[in-house]
Amino acid sequence: xxxxxxxxxxxxxxxxxxxxxxxxxxxxxxxxxxxxxxxxxxxxxxxxxxxxxxxxxxxxxxxxxxxxxxxxxxxxxxxxxxxxxxxxxxxxxxxxxxxxxxxxxxxxxxxxxxxxxxxxxxxxxxxxxxxxxxxxxxxxxxxxxxxxxxxxxxxxxxxxxxxxxxxxxxxxxxxxxxxxxxxxxxxxxxxxxxxxxxxxxxxxxxxxxxxxxxxxxxxxxxxxxxxxxxxxxxxxxxxxxxxxxxxxxxxxxxxxxxxxxxxxxxxxxxxxxxxxxxxxxxxxxxxxxxxxxxxxxxxxxxxxxxxxxxxxxxxxxxxxxxxxxxxxxxxxxxxxxxxxxxxxxxxxxxxxxxxxxxxxxxxxxxxxxxxxxxxxxxxxxxxxxxxxxx
Amino acid sequence: xxxxxxxxxxxxxxxxxxxxxxxxxxxxxxxxxxxxxxxxxxxxxxxxxxxxxxxxxxxxxxxxxxxxxxxxxxxxxxxxxxxxxxxxxxxxxxxxxxxxxxxxxxxxxxxxxxxxxxxxxxxxxxxxxxxxxxxxxxxxxxxxxxxxxxxxxxxxxxxxxxxxxxxxxxxxxxxxxxxxxxxxxxxxxxxxx
Numbered sequence: 001x002x003x004x005x006x007x008x009x010x011x012x013x014x015x016x017x018x019x020x021x022x023x024x025x026x027x028x029x030x031x032x033x034x035x036x037x038x039x040x041x042x043x044x045x046x047x048x049x050x051x052x053x054x055x056x057x058x059x060x061x062x063x064x065x066x067x068x069x070x071x072x073x074x075x076x077x078x079x080x081x082x083x084x085x086x087x088x089x090x091x092x093x094x095x096x097x098x099x100x101x102x103x104x105x106x107x108x109x110x111x112x113x114x115x116x117x118x119x120x121x122x123x124x125x126x127x128x129x130x131x132x133x134x135x136x137x138x139x140x141x142x143x144x145x146x147x148x149x150x151x152x153x154x155x156x157x158x159x160x161x162x163x164x165x166x167x168x169x170x171x172x173x174x175x176x177x178x179x180x181x182x183x184x185x186x187x188x189x190x191x192x193x194x195x196x197x198x199x200x201x202x203x204x205x206x207x208x209x210x211x212x213x214x215x216x217x218x219x220x221x222x223x224x225x226x227x228x229x230x231x232x233x234x235x236x237x238x239x240x241x242x243x244x245x246x247x248x249x250x251x252x253x254x255x256x257x258x259x260x261x262x263x264x265x266x267x268x269x270x271x272x273x274x275x276x277x278x279x280x281x282x283x284x285x286x287x288x289x290x291x292x293x294x295x296x297x298x299x300x301x302x303x304x305x306x307x308x309x310x311x312x313x314x315x316x317x318x319x320x321x322x323x324x325x326x327x328x329x330x331x332x333x334x335x336x337x338x339x340x341x342x343x344x345x346x347x348x349x350x351x352x353x354x355x356x357x358x359x360x361x362x363x364x365x366x367x368x369x370x371x372x373x374x375x376x377x378x379x380x381x382x383x384x385x386x387x388x389x390x
Numbered sequence: 391x392x393x394x395x396x397x398x399x400x401x402x403x404x405x406x407x408x409x410x411x412x413x414x415x416x417x418x419x420x421x422x423x424x425x426x427x428x429x430x431x432x433x434x435x436x437x438x439x440x441x442x443x444x445x446x447x448x449x450x451x452x453x454x455x456x457x458x459x460x461x462x463x464x465x466x467x468x469x470x471x472x473x474x475x476x477x478x479x480x481x482x483x484x485x486x487x488x489x490x491x492x493x494x495x496x497x498x499x500x501x502x503x504x505x506x507x508x509x510x511x512x513x514x515x516x517x518x519x520x521x522x523x524x525x526x527x528x529x530x531x532x533x534x535x536x537x538x539x540x541x542x543x544x545x546x547x548x549x550x551x552x553x554x555x556x557x558x559x560x561x562x563x564x565x566x567x568x569x570x571x572x573x574x575x576x577x578x579x580x581x582x583x
Contacts, residue, residue, distance in 0.1 A: 004415045004418035004419075004424055115430065116430070166430055168453075170427055170428055170430065171426070172414050172415070172427065173423075173426075174423060174424070267453050273451045275583075354454055355454055356454045356455070357454060
């Protein structure tokens with residue numbers, strides 16, 4: 001049934017429907033209402049779960065690692081500095097191939113200190129070996145959360161569900177919360193193939209000599225590439241059950257004759273889609289919503305870009321000294337195809353800068369002139385900066 | 391698609407986010423699509439805060455802040471003196487202010503209309519606490535006829551019962567009766583984008 005609720009509450013309910021046995025979280029900022037709402041569901045007896053309130057995000061991730069290794073379905077959520085503090089453990093969770101689900105309520109990373117939305121936090125841990133799925137709206141956040149548990153458990157790879165902080169987590173809107181029965185049909189009880197068990201002791205996380213390390217890394221890489229199929233099948237199977245189709249790896253839409261594409265991850269997609277309807281005098285535009293950033297869906301992306309002359313890639317994060325992170329990955333993915341579109345890469349909405357409707361005509365006008373821009377922070381006002389910083 | 395954009399200004403502790411959420415939830419009760427979100431800052435009691443509400447008859451895709459609202463709801467009259475509060479209000483836009491003063495004691499931007507409602511006093515009378523948000527929403531719905539005020543009662547009934555709900559219901563009807571019903575009805579179709 002559709003309900004008008006806040007994104008964080010909807011995500012908490014989706015998590016509860018997946019019946020995690022252990023949820024560990026640091027309850028103080030940077031944190032969202034997600035774990036607060038899970039705590040309420042536990043207190044109200046709706047969710048039977050061991051809720052561990054820890055003293056840091058490092059510990060939150062560590063508790064989740066241990067509990068999942070011991071065979072529990074686990075969940076945690078964090079953002080911003082919390083993700084950075086978790087970083088070491090995130091690599092361990094992934095390297096040990098332990099399934100768990102984490103919601104990253106995407107927020108900027110300090111300094112300068114910011115509490116607002118961009119995607120620098122999840123981008124900072126993009127190489128940790130987790131699957132990363134980005135949500136464009138709160139319905140996708142709910143559906144992706146449920147799918148994430150199945151993907152994580154089938155692939156034995158942790159999944160980070162990336163949801164724009166504030167823009168989605170603090171927005172109230174009509175959201176369909178699935179029935180328990182639907183989730184039970186979709187998601188079987190968790191059974192970990194390498195569960196720690198005192199009756200049959202095994203060691204995990206032991207020293208790996210150079211003799212075997214590259215092979216371990218290769219198989220982790222291969223497992224992530226193979227995860228594409230599980231991401232697709234989770235999206236398809238869930239759509240069958242809930243009757244609501246969502247994106248799998250990515251979703252492209254727009255008229256076939258479009259020669260300009262715009263690629264984005266996360267909630268700015270909605271504003272651009274609305275703006276495309278509103279500014280109907282603009283040339284045809286194909287909007288590409290990238291959902292899977294890890295694994296990076298090279299083939300699907302190449303297909304989605306067929307027929308485009310130019311593609312604008314919008315980054316919600318920055319690799320200082322290089323440029324856009326997503327932009328560079330898209331460039332690399334398109335490099336080898338014939339008639340590849342020219343990539344225009346802009347960072348936008350950093351640190352919560354609003355991305356208004358007229359961004360769309362501004363973007364289109366920025367690529368109309370013939371000088372090809374490699375990268376810039378699109379909404380930075382140069383006049384505010386001293387000459388040497390422009 | 392009819393899209394109505396409303397910006398609510400208040401102070402930390404006045405229930406600004408609650409007001410935005412209530413309005414969107416009530417819209418949803420009537421079969422409309424409601425979207426509410428705050429403009430977060432470093433919140434503390436008394437600090438100026440802003441929340442946004444969009445109401446439409448179809449799903450709302452945009453997630454940007456509301457720069458050109460048709461309506462402003464101001465929970466504290468002193469906020470009208472802060473630069474930026476009335477920025478972007480559409481020509482013909484309307485301002486509802488919580489104040490026991492007369493409307494002509496305030497200066498509204500050209501080509502806009504300002505109406506006052508002693509919302510804190512009404513709340514004090516019915517609830518014992520000067521929390522203006524529900525009274526302002528009731529008056530807003532009465533002025534605009536955006537949807538029936540009963541939807542507001544329905545939403546409150548999800549959260550409250552007994553005498554608290556009863557007092558809130560009385561407050562809603564009292565506040566609605568204190569403004570000219572339907573006076574702002576035409577403005578709900580005004581949009582900037």
